[in-house]
Amino acid sequence: MNLLTLVWNYLKARPLNTAINIVLLSLGIAVITILLLFNTQLEKKITENARGIDLVVGAKGSPLQLILCNIFHMDFPTGNIKLIEAEKISRNRLVKKAIPLALGDSYKTYRIVGTSREYADLYKAELAQGDWWSEVFDVTIGASVAELSGLKIGDKFASAHGLVSGGHDHDDHQYIVRSILKRNNTVIDNLILCNIESVWQMHEEGEHEERHHESDSSFISSRLIPSVAANDSTKEITSMLIQYRSPMGAVQLPRFVNSQSSLQAASPAFETARLFSILGIGVDILMAFAYVLIVISGLSIFIALYNSLKERRYDMAIMRSMGATRSKLFVSILIEGGVLTLFGSLIGLLMGHGVLILLSMMVEETQKTGISGFVFYPQEWVILGGSLMLGLACAILPAIQAYRVDISKVLSGN
Amino acid sequence: MHFPDVQVKKGENILLLGESGSGKTTLLHLMGGLLRQYSGSVKVNDTELSTLSELSLDKFRGQKIGFIFQKNHLISALSVEKNLAMAPYLAGLPISQERIEHVLETLGLAEKRKSKVTELSQGQAQRVAIARAVLNKPSIIFADEPTSALDDKNCHKVIDLLLNIASQNQSTLIVATHDQRLKDKISNQLKL
Numbered sequence: 001m002n003l004l005t006l007v008w009n010y011l012k013a014r015p016l017n018t019a020i021n022i023v024l025l026s027l028g029i030a031v032i033t034i035l036l037l038f039n040t041q042l043e044k045k046i047t048e049n050a051r052g053i054d055l056v057v058g059a060k061g062s063p064l065q066l067i068l069c070n071i072f073h074m075d076f077p078t079g080n081i082k083l084i085e086a087e088k089i090s091r092n093r094l095v096k097k098a099i100p101l102a103l104g105d106s107y108k109t110y111r112i113v114g115t116s117r118e119y120a121d122l123y124k125a126e127l128a129q130g131d132w133w134s135e136v137f138d139v140t141i142g143a144s145v146a147e148l149s150g151l152k153i154g155d156k157f158a159s160a161h162g163l164v165s166g167g168h169d170h171d172d173h174q175y176i177v178r179s180i181l182k183r184n185n186t187v188i189d190n191l192i193l194c195n196i197e198s199v200w201q202m203h204e205e206g207e208h209e210e211r212h213h214e215s216d217s218s219f220i221s222s223r224l225i226p227s228v229a230a231n232d233s234t235k236e237i238t239s240m241l242i243q244y245r246s247p248m249g250a251v252q253l254p255r256f257v258n259s260q261s262s263l264q265a266a267s268p269a270f271e272t273a274r275l276f277s278i279l280g281i282g283v284d285i286l287m288a289f290a291y292v293l294i295v296i297s298g299l300s301i302f303i304a305l306y307n308s309l310k311e312r313r314y315d316m317a318i319m320r321s322m323g324a325t326r327s328k329l330f331v332s333i334l335i336e337g338g339v340l341t342l343f344g345s346l347i348g349l350l351m352g353h354g355v356l357i358l359l360s361m362m363v364e365e366t367q368k369t370g371i372s373g374f375v376f377y378p379q380e381w382v383i384l385g386g387s388l389m390l391g392l393a394c395a396i397l398p399a400i401q402a403y404r405v406d407i408s409k410v411l412s413g414n
Numbered sequence: 415m416h417f418p419d420v421q422v423k424k425g426e427n428i429l430l431l432g433e434s435g436s437g438k439t440t441l442l443h444l445m446g447g448l449l450r451q452y453s454g455s456v457k458v459n460d461t462e463l464s465t466l467s468e469l470s471l472d473k474f475r476g477q478k479i480g481f482i483f484q485k486n487h488l489i490s491a492l493s494v495e496k497n498l499a500m501a502p503y504l505a506g507l508p509i510s511q512e513r514i515e516h517v518l519e520t521l522g523l524a525e526k527r528k529s530k531v532t533e534l535s536q537g538q539a540q541r542v543a544i545a546r547a548v549l550n551k552p553s554i555i556f557a558d559e560p561t562s563a564l565d566d567k568n569c570h571k572v573i574d575l576l577l578n579i580a581s582q583n584q585s586t587l588i589v590a591t592h593d594q595r596l597k598d599k600i601s602n603q604l605k606l
Contacts, residue, residue: 001499013491323476
């Protein structure tokens with residue numbers, strides 16, 4: 001027998017009351033937990049995916065779309081840019097690295113990215129099996145692509161236009177899987193990588209132009225795509241990822257790019273910050289909702305304790321007559337409030353993680369972002385501690401009442 | 415409210431007889447340390463109760479005194495067994511499962527050990543309350559109308575048990591009642 005047993009039995013004696021208090025609080029805590037897990041992971045993912053990319057150069061349009069499309073592969077391209085113009089920018093002395101991208105097709109919603117090996121190096125991607133893509137139509141697939149699409153080395157597949165499955169299929173050519181990447185928890189897990197020529201040829205239906213540039217002594221190959229002549233004015237790419245040589249790049253390059261009529265430069269850091277400030281409004285509203293739930297649960301706990309104390313005045317007096325000190329009764333009511341909120345917040349935390357686990361199991365988009373419910377943050381201790389404080393705060397008035405019970409008056413029924 | 419002087423020696427029992435409203439309960443509360451505001455003197459073991467601190471009074475009640483109240487104020491959220499365990503726990507004494515079982519057996523409640531208090535009949539609840547009062551082997555047992563709710567058979571059983579337990583532990587039994595059936599059981603009487 002101890003105070004915890006006593007409190008536990010009191011809570012068990014009123015199961016509905018106890019349940020509603022726990023449910024109310026746990027809902028509020030669950031919303032907060034989901035927001036915490038989701039936001040923190042999303043921010044982390046975004047920073048990881050944008051690391052090493054200082055600027056994205058693409059066709060004119062929405063700069064946010066340019067970032068979403070070319071870094072996170074979550075949106076459609078803004079259009080194409082001439083390779084020759086991209087090349088001009090890549091020759092700028094402030095550019096350390098320029099990686100060309102050719103987008104447009106997908107396989108079972110996984111985007112096919114025509115690019116150079118530098119792109120894979122940017123994310124420090126490593127091969128799990130097979131060899132890097134080399135020939136036209138060779139592809140290297142990300143770990144998630146392999147896992148969820150079931151593609152294996154040697155498999156052939158036809159791509160679909162756009163980002164959704166079931167679009168117009170390019171049936172003339174088929175890609176062939178040459179290698180699979182190790183999982184590295186970046187966007188590259190969800191991508192199918194090949195060289196830019198593959199993407200071009202896929203779209204030049206019927207036109208099979210062979211280039212024997214090796215024998216042509218006057219051929220100067222492009223900086224971005226070696227198989228293409230430097231002055232080729234027909235070829236187009238979707239965008240170019242740029243790494244600055246020095247911080248001066250941040251000052252001069254965007255202006256330089258934007259001054260060219262057909263091109264646009266967007267900074268991932270700036271655009272993601274803007275994205276978060278837009279998302280932030282929604283997050284704030286949800287957060288406010290969660291706090292309202294928590295305040296209501298606090299009130300509900302206070303009312304429940306206050307009411308039950310009326311019924312328990314005799315219990316209190318009897319316990320006092322049996323030698324219980326005032327402070328023991330005081331503490332027992334505090335424990336009751338604390339136990340309620342502790343349970344509520346524990347269940348809420350579990351619910352929060354559970355919802356994200358379910359979400360990542362059932363919704364493909366969540367899977368692609370790599371947001372997991374199995375991650376724990378130190379802030380969750382703050383949630384637990386805060387809930388405990390809430391419980392104690394709600395219990396303090398009823399506890400003071402318990403402290404003041406007049407034994408003789410209550411027992412003689414006056 | 416005024417009370418005549420009364421003295422009870424250790425091991426002796428006394429019956430406080432009086433109609434309702436005559437102050438039996440108040441006197442009992444004064445003697446048991448539940449009421450502290452009084453003029454005059456209330457001494458237990460030569461200690462003036464009003465001189466004790468609240469904490470020592472709590473301890474004194476828990477360890478030296480057993481109460482049986484008019485209504486059977488059991489803690490309804492707890493089982494019979496746990497209600498009994500509260501007595502030593504609150505008094506700061508070790509909890510003995512054997513003692514609990516033994517007392518329940520003496521009162522014919524052995525099979526009710528795990529029952530909920532709300533499932534007991536009034537008579538059974540009364541006996542649980544008595545079991546709780548005697549569990550700590552107190553020096554004084556105060557009983558406020560312990561038998562008024564019981565039939566003749568149980569009335570005798572209960573008062574005999576109280577007297578038995580009291581003599582076993584050299585406890586003083588102080589019964590406040592208007593129940594005339596008890597007149598023959600305790601000869602030492604005070605009319606209020």
